[in-house]
Amino acid sequence: MNKKQRATLADVARRAGVSPVTVSRAIRHPDMVSEELRERIDEAVKKLNYIPNHLASALASTRTHIVGVIVPSLTNGVFDDYLGAIQDVLNPAGFQVLVLNVRYSEIEEEKAIQTLMGYHPEAMIVAGVDQTPRSLDLLRHAGMPVVQTMDVSGAPIDLNIGLDHEAAGAAAVRHLYELGHRKIAHLTARADPRARRRHAGYQRQMAAYGLSTEGLVGASPRPSDVAMGGELLDEILAQVPDVSAVFTCNDDLALGTLFECQRRGLRVPDDIAIVGFNDLDFCVAAVPTLTSVSIERQQMGRWAAESILEIIRGSGKRPKQTRVDVGFSIKARGSTAATRKPARKKG
Amino acid sequence: MNKKQRATLADVARRAGVSPVTVSRAIRHPDMVSEELRERIDEAVKKLNYIPNHLASALASTRTHIVGVIVPSLTNGVFDDYLGAIQDVLNPAGFQVLVLNVRYSEIEEEKAIQTLMGYHPEAMIVAGVDQTPRSLDLLRHAGMPVVQTMDVSGAPIDLNIGLDHEAAGAAAVRHLYELGHRKIAHLTARADPRARRRHAGYQRQMAAYGLSTEGLVGASPRPSDVAMGGELLDEILAQVPDVSAVFTCNDDLALGTLFECQRRGLRVPDDIAIVGFNDLDFCVAAVPTLTSVSIERQQMGRWAAESILEIIRGSGKRPKQTRVDVGFSIKARGSTAATRKPARKKG
DNA sequence: TCCCCCATTGATAGCGCTTCCAATGACCGT
DNA sequence: ACGGTCATTGGAAGCGCTATCAATGGGGGA
Known part of the structure; x- marks a missing residue:
């Protein structure tokens, strides 16, 4: 030195x-x-x-070549794919991505936005549409392109790409219903707004089918991990022993549920069917393979980054499309394969 | 806008x-x-x-309050915990962490170091000790504290905290050997230098026991995922059908191995024992629970951050300790529980 | 009562770079 | 041979902020 x-x-x-x-x-x-x-x-x-010296150059030219990205988590593969896609577009174009992880905290997000703005990024990508009023205000007056991703609810600040989590939750229920399931549980960990919408979709669809959800919802305030899937399934089984399917708010919980079934000797999907969310890589490897709701995280990242470049390069012209619903798809796999017959209890 | x-x-x-x-x-x-x-x-x-305007303030004061952190990956929980610990120390102290993910690429790392230095961070934290000569040169002459983490091999640039991966690999083998295993396989995905050292430790320990490793090493150049664990196990089984234990370079592969065993009807640990690496959260949830080598990723992050603060605040004085081996520990669980007797084949 | 000290505020000079415009000289056509 | 054009290069100013030192005025001690 x-x-x-x-x-x-x-x-x-x-x-x-x-x-x-x-x-x-x-x-x-x-x-x-x-x-x-x-x-x-x-x-x-x-x-x-x-x-x-990038600071001096940015100051003198008023071009920072920074794009701020706020993610709520880095614990699972979701945001890794998403960030990777963003960087793959932005880095070759000469932009540096400044990532702040706010760990699902609105207060941290507010601070992060403020911090980020201090670096004068040329655009901002935030996950979700549920910023606090103060955050929204900051973003709205930031004087730069802002992309909200992952969700499409409400009125976007500026650009928006995402999916309808409420619909996704409902679709998961529909998938199970059509396979004959009626006692469908929902497991959810510390619920960010999107998980909450998935839950709402679950509730709505259950109600639409005239099914009660009493005793069928397992929720924890802690951040999710695999073990929690098992714990929440325990709770459900204690209240509704003949539950026949479980929809979890993410794949970690789905995996934990699968393990808990193995531990208890419950057959999947015969005794209990499982639907996860995110379609992480282990879903296709598990035994049985796990059905999961697949979302286009890379596409969301790519589109956000590309739209930003388009605006910056087009000196402020808006792209023709400012809002995209990328949808979702249910990857039906072993954990919800059609079963021959109810095999356990009350069958 | x-x-x-x-x-x-x-x-x-x-x-x-x-x-x-x-x-x-x-x-x-x-x-x-x-x-x-x-x-x-x-x-x-x-x-x-x-x-x-942070840029102007940093330029004028020559204090950027930035600490650069380079991580090789964000795909699993390892670097999330590590980064979390770094931020928990640095943010309250008024420092912003600038994270660059180089995806296990040396070239990307070189570029990242260069980029980072353009921002004039006050310190740098890099993962591993295997930077390219050019990277080493940049870091050595960076004129700021540099912490290398995750590994302790070789001569550190400056500060260093990590563990001996070679020893960890050897210890995993020893653990299995002492349980009676002799045909111990090793699975490894795209091998970063640390994974390579674990592999070396495996080889050394096997040799020390006078055991052949022929046909017992499964390697893939692709980045690891859960499914790969199964594929690599397949390869091993094709060559050494009576393999009795598998040590994998990370937990993802261990999980994939477990699933593959389930798929094939091989009992774990009776037919095949499994040892993973990193001790991610799912290890305690799996069925059976997975034995894994646990590493102190949070401690490494915390120490790196705290040492940096100490140096910065102490206006350059070196901390008394500049090198720490945090060691590792084998969390023995179900996947390597003592088995009553060889239950399959050749028993 | 006088002076010194301290608390508060402001003026000045950059940090390292880029933008903008001027200066220089070579080369061209006529 | 002369004005004009283009390709190169340099000078001056300033991006938004902070470090440094100077200026101001009030209060306390001798």
């Missing part, structure tokens, strides 16, 4: 015997500088280990 | 009828400003929705 300050543009200029402006140009628009100087400058850059 | 520029310090000053310096002070050192002015300024800040 040498204590000497990092080299600046001026240092490079001095060493190459040119003016600072020329160095700046040689780096950003090499074709505007004669070959001779360019080489001399490149050499000086190497020699001095010069790395442009 | 209003197009008008964001308010600046000067705008606030004008509105409050004070000088810009006073506004700056009122925001950063409120107790240095009289109550009356402070109130007037606060009001102006609110009214104008003023958010300090």
Whole structure:
């Protein structure tokens, strides 16, 4: 660790015997500088280990080339795929993605938006549509493109891509109903707004079928993990021993449910059918394979990033499409395969 | 989206009828400003929705309050816990963590380090000790504290906290050997340097026991996922049908292995024992529960962050300890429970 | 009562870079 | 040979903020 300050543009200029402006140009628009100087400058850059100061450059040009992204979690593969897609579009275009993880906390999200704005990003991508009034206000007056993803409820701030979680929850119930299930449980961990909508969809569809949900909803305030799936299933079984299917708010809980069934000797899907949410990679590997609601997380990320580029490059022109519902699809697998007959109890 | 520029310090000053310096002070050192002015300024800040420009402030003060963190992946819970711990220390101290995910690519890592340095972070935390020569050079001359985490091999650049993956790999083998296993397989996905060391430890320990590893190593160049665990187990079984135990380079593969056993009707641990790595949350939920090598990812993150704060606050003084081996521990669970007797084949 | 000290506020000078415009000289056509 | 054009290069100003030091005035001690 040498204590000497990092080299600046001026240092490079001095060493190459040119003016600072020329160095700046040689780096950003090499074709505007004669070959001779360019080489001399490149050499000086190497020699001095010069790395442009992004803060100074951003300040002077009022172009930060930063896009702020707020995610509520990094614990599962969902946001990894999503972020990956965003970066794959933005990085090659010369933009840096600044990610803040707010761990499903509205207060952290408010702070994160504020922090992010301090960096003057050129656009912002936030997950969900349920920001606090203060957050909404900040975003609305941010003076930059804002994309809300993952959800399509309500009136978007600006651009919006997502899916209808209420419909997805209802569809999961429908899937099970059509397979003959009537006692359908719902398990949900610390419920973010989207999980809550899925729950609402479950309730609505159950009601539409005239089915009671009493004793069939297992909820925990803790963040979800696999073990919780088992715990919540325990609770349900204690109240409704003949529950025949479980729809969980995410795949972790689905996996935990599957394990708990194995532990108890309940056959899946014969005794209990399971539907998860997100369609993470382990769904196809599990035994039996897990039915899950698949969502287009990569597409959401890609679209958000591409729309932003379009706006920035088009100097503010709005893209023709500002709102997209990417839908969802139920990947029907082993955990909801048609069963020959009710095999347990009361059959 | 209003197009008008964001308010600046000067705008606030004008509105409050004070000088810009006073506004700056009122925001950063409120107790240095009289109550009356402070109130007037606060009001102006609110009214104008003023958010300090972090870039300008960092440039002027040469304090960015940024700590750069490079992670090789976000796909599993490992780096989530780690990042969470880092943020929990750094954020309250007024530092912003800038995370770059390099997806296990050395080239991306090189670029990420360069990018990060453009932001003039006050410290850097990188995962692993296997940076490219160019990366090492950049980090060594970065003129800031650098913490390498997750591994302890070789000569650290600066600070270092991690564990000995070679020893961990060997310990996993020892655990299985002592339970009577002799045909111990190793499964590994796209191998980052740490996974490679675990593999080396496996090889060393097998050799120490005089055991052959022929046909017992399943490797894939693809990034790991749960399904791959099954595929690799298939390969092993094709070559060594009487394999009795499997050590995987991570828990995803372990889970996939478990599922594959279930699919094939192989009993775990009676027919095949399994040891994973990382001890992710699902290990305790699986049936049987999965034995795994537990690592102190939160502690590594916390220590890295705390050491950085210590150095920054102590104006460069080195902490007494600059290198820590946090070790590892094998969480012995159901998947390696002692079996009564060899139950399959050749028994 | 006078002076010193401290608390409060402001003026000035950059941080490292880019934008904008001017200056230079080579080359061209006529 | 001369004005004009283009390709290069440099100078000056300033992005929004903070560090530094100066200026102001009130209060307390001698």
